[in-house]
Amino acid sequence: MTDRLDAWVDWFRQSSPFIHAHRGRTFVISVGGEALSEGTAAALVHDLALLNGLGIRLVLVPGARPQVEERLNARGAAIRYANGLRVTDAEALDAVVDAVGSVRLAIEALFSMGLANSPMAGLRLQVASGNFVTARPLGVRAGVDHLHTGEVRRIDTAAVRQRLDDxxxxxxxxxxxxxxxxxxxxxxxxxxxxxxxxLQADKLLFLHEGEGLMNADGTPLGELTLDEARERFEAAPADAGPLHAQVNRAIAACRGGVPRVHLLPRQRDGALLGELFSRDGVGTLIMPQAFERLRAAGIDDISGILALIAPLEADGTLVRRTRERLETEIDDFTVMDREGTVVACAALHRIDGTSAAEIACLVVHPDYRDGHRGRQLLARLERDALAAGCDRLFVLTTRTAHWFREQGFAPTATESLPAERRAFYNLGRGSKVLVKALV
Structure with a gap:
């Protein structure tokens, strides 16, 4: 029981940065009508209610394709397609109106459930719907009149924001x-x-059917920049599949100023929560710029750096640094930022009166040590040292000498340290000294 509690507390603490980051943000969520037709909508609505309770402003856009097809099949009719686009005649439009209305009422009913011993117990959630969308006809394309099939002309964002404010x-x-x-x-x-x-939403989330995007080796594709998404998917044919179509919609959203678009497997229970409250998520994130970035550290990063280095200070790998010391040295630090969370850090200390510098406190979070983040950090510090006129880098380490040797550092005697740095060498720690010439 203790192990389970410890694991739960650890997860809850790790999710807290995301809880703070998402509060007050606007998320638009698109989900197909399959969620209702397969009876999985209740779990999804429970998760949406939780997001609402955490202060996230939610816009839900449910589809109704299975419900429309069910009604058309019952009438012996079908929606016709031309060049991959729907042709909605009067009979099909009646089925669409009926299906969309039933989906809306079903979702409103799920949001209204407040049964005891359920995730919705005691909740009184408002669901607001209305004439938010102004449309125009798709018109005649390639000689085909698409009749009652339309496209979005505008969204009444002022009305939507008012409901969200409420x-x-x-x-x-x-x-x-x-x-x-x-x-x-x-x-x-x-x-x-x-x-x-x-709405200038902070996130757009597509809950898609089937498997997600995969790398060539069969592993899930965790993230794509806008340029990468365009290169891989924008030129795909119109019949490449619904997931490719959603990638192209994600590209359009990013171009329109949406900073994060997420593609999530709808059948995976809790996909929304796993994506929003864990570092790596469960789907594919598409964004204008890289998910992780190296940048100069600032005062606001001190708590993140302290949390990162604390375990290594506790086991003696690193010399203990107080918050006050970090505040005075923060300009020397570079951090790797992953959606606002510091997952790696390192410091470059110039040694006064010399052309040398010391690399210190190079730490990568245990969950992210399988990549090349340490090398990326080191390469950044080497470039910074060269730009500052340094020709040598020193590092003092008790346990990672072999890793630094793999990066081109060579063992050297303690006496090789510049006099100022040698004066502070701690004989009790017995750190190995390595040096690398910069060219």
Whole structure:
């Protein structure tokens, strides 16, 4: 029982930076009608209620494709496609209106459940829906009139923000009305993109069907920059599959100013929570710039650095540093930032009166030591040292001498240290001294 409690407490503490980071943010979430047709919607709504309770402003855009197809099949009709786009006639539009209405009511009912002994116990969540989407006809494409199939003209962002300010979860359906009062069948994913762009949402999350994106070696594809996504997927044919289409929608969202787009497997229970409250997530993140970045440290990073180095100070690998000392040395530090969390750090200390510098406190979080982050940090410090006019780098270490030797450092005598640094050498620690010439 103690082990389980310790694991739970550890997870909860690790999730706290994400809880703080997400509070007050606006997330747009797109999910297909399959979530309702397969009976998994209750678990999803429970997770959405939890996000709302943590202060996240939610816009939910549910699709209704299975529900529409069910109604059309019952009538012996079908939505026709031309060049990969829907053609919605009057009969199909009736089925769409009926299906979208039923999905909306089903979701509202799930948000209204407050049964004891359930995740919704005691909750009174407001769900706001309305005429938020103005649409226009798709028109004639390649000689085909798409009739009641439309595209988003605009989102009434002021009305949506007002509902979000009131604490409601906003429900936005894939139906739009034109200024002339005509109804149009829309792609839910396109409504989600338009809403995220119009609201300047912090995140757009697509809960997709089937497996997610994979690397060539069969491992999950965790992240893509906008340029990488364009290179790999934008030129894919229109029939490449729904997940590729969502990647292209993610590209459009990023171009429109949405900083983070997430592709998550809808069938994986808790995918939303796993993506939002863990460092590595469970899906694919698409963003304009790299997920991780090396940057100069600032005062706000001190707590993150202290948490990173504390275990190594405790076992004697590192010399203990107080918060006050870090405050005076913070300008010497470089950190690797992963979505606001410090996962690696290192310091470059100039040695006064010499052309040498010392590398100190190079630490990578245990969860991220399988990559090349240590090498990336070291390469950054070497470039900084060269730019500052240094021609030698020293490092003092008790346990990582072999790693530094692999990076081009060579053992040297303590006497090789500049006099100023040698004066502070701790004989009790017995650190090995290594040096690297910069060229």
């Amino acid at each position: 604490g409601a979860v906003v429900l936005m359906s894939p139906l739009g009305v034109s200024p002339t009062g005509e109804q149009f069948n829309l792609y839910a994913e396109d409504v989600a993109v338009a809403a995220a762009r119009g």
